[in-house]
Amino acid sequence: MNTGAMLRMLDRADKEVMKLSRADKGAVYEFTHKFRNNPDNPGLQLKSLHGNSRLMSARINRDYRALLLHIAERDFLLVAVKHRSEVYDDLSRYAYRINRVTGGIEVIDLTPVGDSIVGRVVSADSSVAVPSVTDPAVADPSVADPQPTPKPIFDRYSDTELVELGVAEPLLPQIRDLTTEAELLELLDRAPQLTTDVLFALFDGKTYDEVRAQVTDPVRAEEPIDPEDFEAAVARPATQVTSDDEALQAMLVESFGRWQIFLHPTQRKLVERQYNGPARVGGGPGTGKTIVALHRVAYLARQLPPGVDKPILLTTFNRNLAADLRTRLMALGGEELVARVDIVNIDRLASRVVAEARAGGGRRTVSDNEVPQLWADFLIETGETGWEPEFLAAEWTQVILGQVLNSRIDYFKARRPNRGRSLNRMERDQIWRLTERFTTWLEGQGIWTWRQVAERAARLEMDRAAASSTESSGSLHRPRYRHVVVDEAQDLSAAHWKMLRAMVASGPDDMFLTGDTHQRIYDNHVTLGSLGINIRGRSSRLTLSYRTTRQILADALQIMTGEVYDDLDGGEEDLAGYRSLLRGERPSFRGAATWAQERDLIAEQVHAWGDPTDGSVAVCVPTREFAADVIARLEADGLPAVEIGPDGPKQPDGVHVGTMHRFKGLEYQRMIIAGVSDGLIPRQAISRYRDTDPKRYQRERQRDRSLLFVAATRPRDELVVLWHGTPSPFLTSRLVQRQLP
Numbered sequence: 048m049n050t051g052a053m054l055r056m057l058d059r060a061d062k063e064v065m066k067l068s069r070a071d072k073g074a075v076y077e078f079t080h081k082f083r084n085n086p087d088n089p090g091l092q093l094k095s096l097h098g099n100s101r102l103m104s105a106r107i108n109r110d111y112r113a114l115l116l117h118i119a120e121r122d123f124l125l126v127a128v129k130h131r132s133e134v135y136d137d138l139s140r141y142a143y144r145i146n147r148v149t150g151g152i153e154v155i156d157l158t159p160v161g162d163s164i165v166g167r168v169v170s171a172d173s174s175v176a177v178p179s180v181t182d183p184a185v186a187d188p189s190v191a192d193p194q195p196t197p198k199p200i201f202d203r204y205s206d207t208e209l210v211e212l213g214v215a216e217p218l219l220p221q222i223r224d225l226t227t228e229a230e231l232l233e234l235l236d237r238a239p240q241l242t243t244d245v246l247f248a249l250f251d252g253k254t255y256d257e258v259r260a261q262v263t264d265p266v267r268a269e270e271p272i273d274p275e276d277f278e279a280a281v282a283r284p285a286t287q288v289t290s291d292d293e294a295l296q297a298m299l300v301e302s303f304g305r306w307q308i309f310l311h312p313t314q315r316k317l318v319e320r321q322y323n324g325p326a327r328v329g330g331g332p333g334t335g336k337t338i339v340a341l342h343r344v345a346y347l348a349r350q351l352p353p354g355v356d357k358p359i360l361l362t363t364f365n366r367n368l369a370a371d372l373r374t375r376l377m378a379l380g381g382e383e384l385v386a387r388v389d390i391v392n393i394d395r396l397a398s399r400v401v402a403e404a405r406a407g408g409g410r411r412t413v414s415d416n417e418v419p420q421l422w423a424d425f426l427i428e429t430g431e432t433g434w435e436p437e438f439l440a441a442e443w444t445q446v447i448l449g450q451v452l453n454s455r456i457d458y459f460k461a462r463r464p465n466r467g468r469s470l471n472r473m474e475r476d477q478i479w480r481l482t483e484r485f486t487t488w489l490e491g492q493g494i495w496t497w498r499q500v501a502e503r504a505a506r507l508e509m510d511r512a513a514a515s516s517t518e519s520s521g522s523l524h525r526p527r528y529r530h531v532v533v534d535e536a537q538d539l540s541a542a543h544w545k546m547l548r549a550m551v552a553s554g555p556d557d558m559f560l561t562g563d564t565h566q567r568i569y570d571n572h573v574t575l576g577s578l579g580i581n582i583r584g585r586s587s588r589l590t591l592s593y594r595t596t597r598q599i600l601a602d603a604l605q606i607m608t609g610e611v612y613d614d615l616d617g618g619e620e621d622l623a624g625y626r627s628l629l630r631g632e633r634p635s636f637r638g639a640a641t642w643a644q645e646r647d648l649i650a651e652q653v654h655a656w657g658d659p660t661d662g663s664v665a666v667c668v669p670t671r672e673f674a675a676d677v678i679a680r681l682e683a684d685g686l687p688a689v690e691i692g693p694d695g696p697k698q699p700d701g702v703h704v705g706t707m708h709r710f711k712g713l714e715y716q717r718m719i720i721a722g723v724s725d726g727l728i729p730r731q732a733i734s735r736y737r738d739t740d741p742k743r744y745q746r747e748r749q750r751d752r753s754l755l756f757v758a759a760t761r762p763r764d765e766l767v768v769l770w771h772g773t774p775s776p777f778l779t780s781r782l783v784q785r786q787l788p
């Protein structure tokens with residue numbers, strides 16, 4: 048007879064466990080092991096707490112008891128780890144139920160709010176509302192004058208309204224009494240996830256309807272909920288549990304990252320859904336898009352038949368991001384998972400395709416930044432006049448290569464969005480002929496650009512896919528992958544997308560894309576629908592940031608004020624509902640008279656933080672020259688400084704210093720963004736397009752704004768923004784006026 052049992056852990060319990068001493072954690076590990084082998088083991092003293100209720104306790108060691116919820120015959124959920132005195136003291140403290148909105152299990156600790164020390168020491172001043180991008184003037188609750196008899200925070204909403212949003216009913220009496228942010232935080236520290244999400248969003252000034260649409264609806268169960276069916280409830284995404292016993296044990300022993308174990312219900316739903324075609328997950332920085340992409344890969348891998356091939360492609364924009372994906376996927380699923388996944392950055396994938404077809408002809412690949420200069424050289428050498436090299440470079444990369452145009456006729460018909468001046472047929476004919484001569488000229492020099500490689504790879508893959516559709520099944524030309532997962536999707540070009548589309552057969556779960564157009568830092572704008580990637584009806588958004596504090600988010604969103612962003616498919620996207628449950632200091636803003644003085648401020652700030660050299664602090668600057676200056680300044684003070692290169696920081700320790708592009712995908716505890724001055728951010732060089740090519744000007748400006756936004760959303764706890772001379776126009780007057788004397 049099988050005496051074993053299933054034991055999963057509810058997400059809130061792991062927070063308690065992680066606070067235990069090493070020895071007690073070890074005891075929890077022992078306990079879970081024994082329990083899974085045989086819950087009836089007399090040493091475990093498993094017993095019901097509420098008479099015939101589902102709530103049970105079991106002995107972990109002399110001091111600690113496990114609080115368990117009995118789900119089914121031999122299926123248990125570890126809901127809390129408590130000191131033994133607490134477990135028997137007052138059982139009316141605990142309520143458990145199935146949430147009527149999400150269908151997930153919630154175990155609620157009903158200890159009254161208000162008596163704790165936290166409630167008294169957190170000052171009301173530290174509350175900062177996160178404004179929405181479109182409405183930066185959202186009321187800040189901290190501004191309200193304190194009343195002699197404070198007004199309950201949520202008195203505008205009836206019980207029914209709150210319950211409809213998914214708030215846990217047993218907490219309603221306590222919620223009614225909340226009058227300060229400190230009390231709210233204390234309550235939310237132990238409230239179920241959805242209650243926390245809803246109350247915070249309301250507190251931040253979101254309307255009832257916004258909260259329903261942005262917070263509640265994404266986690267609403269699709270099927271009717273039976274409030275007594277705990278077996279069904281434990282399987283729903285809304286019940287945040289360890290996925291399996293091994294994960295629970297691994298977490299205790301190896302202190303796994305929380306992200307490896309607990310997905311937010313919204314994240315889990317997206318990971319485990321079956322999609323009828325390409326799906327896209329958007330969302331602001333730090334909302335776990337990469338985490339979702341990684342879990343999606345693991346989920347898809349679990350459905351694969353056994354084999355030694357790599358039917359899943361996991362790709363992203365650049366090399367260091369791909370390396371990071373590999374490390375994180377390894378942490379998530381080990382060798383076995385990584386063995387089934389091809390992890391490669393997009394340009395490398397394209398050059399692999401080209402190399403395999405021997406289509407490169409031994410050419411050296413040069414950076415796309417060199418293209419304008421190459422055009423200039425070509426025009427001088429050939430004596431061609433009449434066109435600006437800049438214009439031709441952009442036309443060639445964005446329209447001809449960008450859209451993988453096959454022929455002159457295709458170019459005549461091509462749409463040229465965002466290209467400024469229009470071209471008649473004769474002009475197009477001239478440009479087409481010039482580009483043909485230009486590519487032959489490049490070939491003569493033994494070079495080509497990454498965009499050309501991508502275009503060539505796309506063409507090869509499209510030909511390959513066309514060949515496979517005309518051949519009988521079992522041919523050599525089977526699609527390369529069964530599933531394609533793309534992170535940082537906002538930065539891929541049309542040619543990249545055409546290549547990817549051709550690499551996987553259209554069908555359920557073929558493509559899964561994560562990305563945020565607010566963080567687009569390369570000049571690639573696409574409409575996926577026109578590239579054969581139809582995400583209509585399969586597009587979702589994550590809104591809860593796990594990385595930065597509400598205070599940092601609020602200021603980062605100010606940087607984005609007034610700009611309009613696309614949704615990769617011809618529509619618009621905003622950051623509505625973007626929020627965080629973390630809190631900290633407000634970022635500080637400070638101007639210096641000169642760059643030399645600003646460097647002194649950087650050094651001063653790092654000293655004020657206690658000179659940490661463990662890689663937890665970074666300085667972000669606009670150019671490499673500035674990076675070199677900062678490194679020299681810090682080193683002059685005896686602080687080891689490390690440059691962030693294309694593959695990430697050159698070593699883990701020291702103060703990391705890098706240009707804005709390098710910060711994509713990185714996270715720090717504290718950061719300084721320096722050189723946020725007018726003329727540097729946005730770059731002075733783009734002002735020449737203001738009159739000659741306003742659309743380009745707009746695009747380049749948006750790109751620089753996104754770079755600043757990406758940088759501002761990397762720190763977890765503290766952010767300092769510095770400039771010299773006039774501050775960047777991206778810093779709103781509200782931010783600049785906050786500067787310290």
Ligand SMILES: Nc1ncnc2c1ncn2[C@@H]1O[C@H](COP(=O)(O)OP(=O)(O)OP(=O)(O)O)[C@@H](O)[C@H]1O
Binds near residue numbers: 712
């Ligand atoms: N469910 C989760 N539980 C715990 N931590 C999480 C969870 N989801 C995400 N995180 C953490 O939040 C941080 C941001 O996650 P991630 O890098 O996936 O966000 P992102 O949306 O891809 O960000 P960006 O757009 O800035 O690249 C990481 O430190 C990650 O470990």
